[in-house]
Amino acid sequence: MKLFEFEAKDILRKYGVKVPQSVLLEKGEQKPVEKIKQAGLEPPIVVKSQVLVAGRGKAGGIKIAKTWEEAEKLIEELFEKPIKGLKPRYLLIEEAIPHEKELYASIIIDRSERKPVILASQYGGMDIEQIAKEEPESIVRMYVDPFLGLKSYQARKIGKSIGLTGKVLNSFASFLIGLYNVFMDYDADLAESNPLGVTGDSVIPLDARLIIDDNSIYKHSDISERNLEDTGEYTEWEIKAREMNLAFVELDGDVGIIGNGAGLTMTTMDLVYLYGGKPANFLDIGGGAGKELVKTAVKFLIDLPKTKKIFMNIFGGITRCDEVAKGIIAALEELGGSSKPLVIRLSGTNEEEGRKILQENGIDAYTDPIEAVQKVVSL
Amino acid sequence: MAIIVDEKTRLIVQGITGKEGRFHTKLMLDYGTKIVAGVTPGKGGMDVYGVPVYDSVEEAKKAHPEANTSIIFVPAKFSADAVYEAIDAGIKTIVVITEHIPVHDAMKFVDYGRSKGVTIIGPNCPGVITPGKAKVGIMPGHVFTPGNVGLISRSGTLTYEIAYAMTKAGIGQTTAVGIGGDPVIGTSFIEALLMFENDPDTDAIVMVGEIGGDMEERAAKMIDEGKITKPAVAFIAGRTAPPGKRMGHAGAIIMMGTGTAEGKIKALESVGVKVARTPMEIPDLLKQVLRK
Numbered sequence: 001m002k003l004f005e006f007e008a009k010d011i012l013r014k015y016g017v018k019v020p021q022s023v024l025l026e027k028g029e030q031k032p033v034e035k036i037k038q039a040g041l042e043p044p045i046v047v048k049s050q051v052l053v054a055g056r057g058k059a060g061g062i063k064i065a066k067t068w069e070e071a072e073k074l075i076e077e078l079f080e081k082p083i084k085g086l087k088p089r090y091l092l093i094e095e096a097i098p099h100e101k102e103l104y105a106s107i108i109i110d111r112s113e114r115k116p117v118i119l120a121s122q123y124g125g126m127d128i129e130q131i132a133k134e135e136p137e138s139i140v141r142m143y144v145d146p147f148l149g150l151k152s153y154q155a156r157k158i159g160k161s162i163g164l165t166g167k168v169l170n171s172f173a174s175f176l177i178g179l180y181n182v183f184m185d186y187d188a189d190l191a192e193s194n195p196l197g198v199t200g201d202s203v204i205p206l207d208a209r210l211i212i213d214d215n216s217i218y219k220h221s222d223i224s225e226r227n228l229e230d231t232g233e234y235t236e237w238e239i240k241a242r243e244m245n246l247a248f249v250e251l252d253g254d255v256g257i258i259g260n261g262a263g264l265t266m267t268t269m270d271l272v273y274l275y276g277g278k279p280a281n282f283l284d285i286g287g288g289a290g291k292e293l294v295k296t297a298v299k300f301l302i303d304l305p306k307t308k309k310i311f312m313n314i315f316g317g318i319t320r321c322d323e324v325a326k327g328i329i330a331a332l333e334e335l336g337g338s339s340k341p342l343v344i345r346l347s348g349t350n351e352e353e354g355r356k357i358l359q360e361n362g363i364d365a366y367t368d369p370i371e372a373v374q375k376v377v378s379l
Numbered sequence: 380m381a382i383i384v385d386e387k388t389r390l391i392v393q394g395i396t397g398k399e400g401r402f403h404t405k406l407m408l409d410y411g412t413k414i415v416a417g418v419t420p421g422k423g424g425m426d427v428y429g430v431p432v433y434d435s436v437e438e439a440k441k442a443h444p445e446a447n448t449s450i451i452f453v454p455a456k457f458s459a460d461a462v463y464e465a466i467d468a469g470i471k472t473i474v475v476i477t478e479h480i481p482v483h484d485a486m487k488f489v490d491y492g493r494s495k496g497v498t499i500i501g502p503n504c505p506g507v508i509t510p511g512k513a514k515v516g517i518m519p520g521h522v523f524t525p526g527n528v529g530l531i532s533r534s535g536t537l538t539y540e541i542a543y544a545m546t547k548a549g550i551g552q553t554t555a556v557g558i559g560g561d562p563v564i565g566t567s568f569i570e571a572l573l574m575f576e577n578d579p580d581t582d583a584i585v586m587v588g589e590i591g592g593d594m595e596e597r598a599a600k601m602i603d604e605g606k607i608t609k610p611a612v613a614f615i616a617g618r619t620a621p622p623g624k625r626m627g628h629a630g631a632i633i634m635m636g637t638g639t640a641e642g643k644i645k646a647l648e649s650v651g652v653k654v655a656r657t658p659m660e661i662p663d664l665l666k667q668v669l670r671k
């Protein structure tokens with residue numbers, strides 16, 4: 001789950017990291033300028049749209065106001081301005097911090113080393129993919145032992161290797177330890193500051209990003225649930241699917257895909273593409289799906305406007321083919337038949353029973369996935 | 380021989396009284412797996428299909444010192460604790476079936492397990508089967524058959540599909556290992572490949588990968604370095620998966636430009652590993668490499 005910048009900075013502040021002085025405005029705030037004045041801020045101030053997408057700055061979501069008049073105008077403007085399709089509910093108003101340099105620092109889990117890894121570069125302000133492309137030599141990596149934690153000397157070593165010296169080096173080290181502690185305590189997938197500003201003797205995170213592992217949210221009662229619409233990560237139908245507990249990802253094509261198991265479902269998409277079709281989605285009914293779940297999934301894909309035909313690829317392991325067949329029939333009964341052709345491949349556990357149930361309802365199922373995919377693509 | 384589990388496996392089922400644990404205990408017993416004990420805190424003294432239940436792994440191990448392997452069906456919130464408990468009780472092979480375990484939890488218990496010389500499989504995996512000898516997992520036993528090919532896979536159903544295609548083509552498996560679909564797992568392609576390399580009964584290896592991470596690329600590098608001499612073939616799922624989207628498995632995501640199917644296929648092909656375009660091609664590719 002992605003956190004808003006102001007949430008990430010609030011957490012960093014709690015961990016002793018110095019962040020810019022700020023005030024949060026919620027949409028509908030009657031006297032924004034008064035509120036900013038009360039917080040002790042004076043122009044120049046930065047007005048930052050709180051949306052959960054990367055690249056806000058370039059998209060016009062971050063502006064500097066030099067006067068109160070400008071501030072008032074910008075606040076009104078940014079509340080109404082969609083950034084990559086998302087309108088903010090909050091604006092973060094911050095003191096403008098003059099800085100000489102912008103650095104990059106982030107922490108993620110290295111999947112193969114199975115350890116946290118710190119990435120830092122002296123070229124902040126652009127995203128990490130861009131740094132990797134333009135200044136690959138500048139990226140410094142350091143793995144951290146998850147039981148020992150990040151030691152000060154290691155943090156200083158990273159700072160040194162991105163060209164920091166003197167008091168800034170020490171400031172960077174204590175910033176990095178704060179960021180690391182947040183990363184670990186909050187089960188983060190990513191903790192990042194980009195840009196991390198250098199001002200005089202110290203560093204200060206001008207931006208901060210925190211993504212929390214969805215599976216760990218139950219541990220963190222101080223983090224409030226996100227509206228899926230606010231994340232900018234999901235399409236309208238993906239949100240519907242999540243509400244129905246379906247593992248669904250929308251794609252660009254027109255062949256609806258249902259499979260059981262993530263690997264098999266992806267493979268089914270790949271097969272459709274390999275034989276000349278275009279998958280409309282990924283929908284995994286998982287292991288051991290019963291009649292009800294199958295029914296929900298089939299109805300969902302028939303309803304999905306972009307599908308012209310549907311391909312169901314089931315290999316029965318724990319999932320029983322007869323349950324799957326019952327689910328398909330139930331879906332068709334509820335809808336009064338399907339306007340879109342349905343091609344079904346059934347193999348594995350209780351295959352014969354499943355095939356029989358479908359045949360009794362006038363549907364033939366394939367055993368061989370390749371024959372089935374050729375059929376669906378030819379329709 | 381085989382790897383990870385065999386006829387000497389004596390199993391403890393952690394979370395045996397839950398719905399999944401109970402169901403799969405029955406199926407594993409039916410397959411012939413020797414289950415010596417079950418554990419559910421607070422349910423000590425019960426039995427499940429004749430398997431005695433204990434309150435802790437320590438007690439189970441005391442009553443059944445021959446226990447050497449554990450399978451975990453405990454809910455995600457309590458899984459990390461269950462793994463530490465098994466490690467501290469002296470269990471040397473732990474198979475974690477549970478999905479949705481926080482990645483930081485997995486990172487820590489995997490690290491702890493490695494420091495204690497414990498083999499952890501998973502999390503979020505279908506388990507391990509050595510056909511005809513032992514099934515420690517949730518896979519349908521009947522699609523597998525004894526043979527001389529090692530199978531390593533990040534996914535469940537796709538593994539069954541490929542094993543079934545192999546079985547129909549008369550090619551059996553020494554062991555099939557479902558290593559799991561999470562970002563951090565206890566045993567990666569690299570470690571499983573080395574186990575098969577050292578197993579005298581394995582003549583060839585099938586790798587079933589998918590988008591996300593760089594395990595397949597690292598496996599390719601290891602093959603290139605000559606550490607794996609047995610022939611390997613592969614299938615990679617997710618050629619049509621879009622970047623930035625999790626495809627079912629927590630670990631199946633193309634991020635920051637890494638983890639694409641194309642990249643993995645290229646890496647494997649560049650070191651001479653034949654990569655199947657469809658799972659159905661695996662038996663033919665295996666016949667080619669086994670004939671040599």
